[in-house]
Amino acid sequence: AQTVTQSQPEMSVQEAETVTLSCTYDTSESNYYLFWYKQPPSRQMILVIRQEAYKQQNATENRFSVNFQKAAKSFSLKISDSQLGDTAMYFCALVSQGGSEKLVFGKGTKLTVNP
Amino acid sequence: DAGITQSPRHKVTETGTPVTLRCHQTENHRYMYWYRQDPGHGLRLIHYSYGVKDTDKGEVSDGYSVSRSKTEDFLLTLESATSSQTSVYFCAISDYPGTGIYEQYFGPGTRLTVT
Numbered sequence: 001a002q003t004v005t006q007s008q009p010e011m012s013v014q015e016a017e018t019v020t021l022s023c024t025y026d027t028s029e030s031n032y033y034l035f036w037y038k039q040p041p042s043r044q045m046i047l048v049i050r051q052e053a054y055k056q057q058n059a060t061e062n063r064f065s066v067n068f069q070k071a072a073k074s075f076s077l078k079i080s081d082s083q084l085g086d087t088a089m090y091f092c093a094l095v096s097q098g099g100s101e102k103l104v105f106g107k108g109t110k111l112t113v114n115p
Numbered sequence: 116d117a118g119i120t121q122s123p124r125h126k127v128t129e130t131g132t133p134v135t136l137r138c139h140q141t142e143n144h145r146y147m148y149w150y151r152q153d154p155g156h157g158l159r160l161i162h163y164s165y166g167v168k169d170t171d172k173g174e175v176s177d178g179y180s181v182s183r184s185k186t187e188d189f190l191l192t193l194e195s196a197t198s199s200q201t202s203v204y205f206c207a208i209s210d211y212p213g214t215g216i217y218e219q220y221f222g223p224g225t226r227l228t229v230t
Binding site for chain 1: 146148155156157158159160163165173203205207209211216217218219221223224
């Protein structure tokens with residue numbers, strides 16, 4: 001069975017500062033993808049960043065970057081220069097290739113960016 | 116944004132009544148999914164479809180059924196709604212491996228309240 005664990009139910013950060021959200025996962029598959037989704041108060045699920053397990057280079061998208069530690073099964077999200085619009089729930093998710101393409105989500109981290 | 120709509124967006128119903136939620140896509144994607152989101156649980160997969168008339172169960176399928184008679188529509192039915200099915204329901208679609216890049220696109224969600 002695949003599992004995703006987010007150990008920080010809530011976090012807060014000051015505007016313009018950097019924050020890191022933690023995620024650990026477990027899978028027996030060798031080929032998989034990891035994701036961070038953002039869910040603002042509008043409830044829309046928005047893909048923030050994607051990481052293919054076979055790629056050693058950490059993914060980056062503007063102010064968002066990940067620290068992918070495959071051996072440790074760790075996938076943290078770093079948000080630089082935090083903005084008020086980053087206030088949202090953040091979900092870590094995992095899907096293994098070659099199966100039914102089912103995403104497994106963590107329980108989420110509620111991030112608040114303070115002015 | 117991916118062309119995914121959900122209807123209704125909000126619904127209040129009474130215990131014991133049947134309820135059907137509709138997901139409609141204009142992307143011609145192969146895979147469609149139904150999730151429920153509850154506080155403290157993240158998103159959990161209810162059922163998914165990998166083609167017309169091809170469906171399978173997810174993690175929390177008890178009390179739910181689905182149907183997919185056309186590529187663009189995926190229906191979720193609560194045969195006899197219970198208060199434990201009060202939740203926010205999300206539809207998602209994906210086209211992997213057709214696009215070569217794995218990603219699920221989410222609809223706007225349906226808030227269902229069972230009284």
